[in-house]
Amino acid sequence: MRILTLSGSLRARSTNASLLRAAAALAAAAGATVTSGDIGALPHFNPDLDGAGAEPPAPVGALRRAVSEADAVLIVSPEYAHGVPGVLKNALDWLVSSGEFIDRRVGVITGSPSPTGGDYAHAQLRETVRMMTGTVVDEACLTVGTIGGKLDRQTGEITDTGLTSQLADAVQALTAR
Template identity: 80%
Template sequence: MRILTLPGSLRARSTNGALLRAAGALAAAEGAAVTTADIGGLPHFNPDLDGEGAAAPAPVAALRNSVAEADAVLVVSPEYAHGVPGVLKNALDWLVSSGEFVDRRVGVITASPSPTGGDYANAQLRETLRMMTGTVIDEACLKVGTVSARLDRDTGEITDPELTTQLKAALKALAAA
């Protein structure tokens, strides 16, 4: 199985980035091939850059190819101001009309220092991905609250066995769908 992870944060020491890497390592341990999309170099979404007769900018074409080659996509994102971070929304905007998400299996994990686990961003992402005709696997979606207390601050490794169990179950649901 090929899983593409889409990050919602570009920060080097992001807890969501650590969670994304932990989920990727768990999936790889089960035999999945896991890659992470590089969304930091995408231009701001502008349909004129990709319109009639124009070739998509190279970073956009690379993202689209990565999604097309994946069996499933796992989005791991923080919540900013009760919403989806701009860098992730920009990446999704580049994919809206290109068709790579059609029927693609998708899981969504949001994490937050608050107990709610980024519930607003989680709901927004799931709605956006469904509109993009991705197949959102509800059992592969998690909201991780108080994430900072569940990861080692220095290594980013998961210290909470319950979180590891939840991630494994979400990944299993994504693979089984």
């Protein structure tokens, strides 16, 4: 099983990046090959850069190849102002019409300092993936509230055993065939 991870946060010490690293480590320990997609280098979405006969910008082509080579995609993202971070939405916009997401298994995890766990962004991401005809694996989706209290502030490691168990279950569901 090949899993591509996409982070909705570009901050190196983001709590969602910590969730992503933990989920990736659990997937690798279960035998999956995990790669990380780079969405920070993507240009702003502009269909004129990708029209008929045009070669997409190199970072767009690389992202599309990474998605097409994956059996599943795991998206881990914060919620900004009750929505999906712009950098992640931009990446998904580049993938909408190119077809790589069709029937791809997708898990969505959102984490937030709020007790609701980023449920607005979570719902938006799931709907966007469905519209892109990805297969949202419900059991691989998770909202994580009050995330700061579940991580070591220095290392970013998860300190909450319940959260580790939930991540393991989500990864297992995503990798089940």
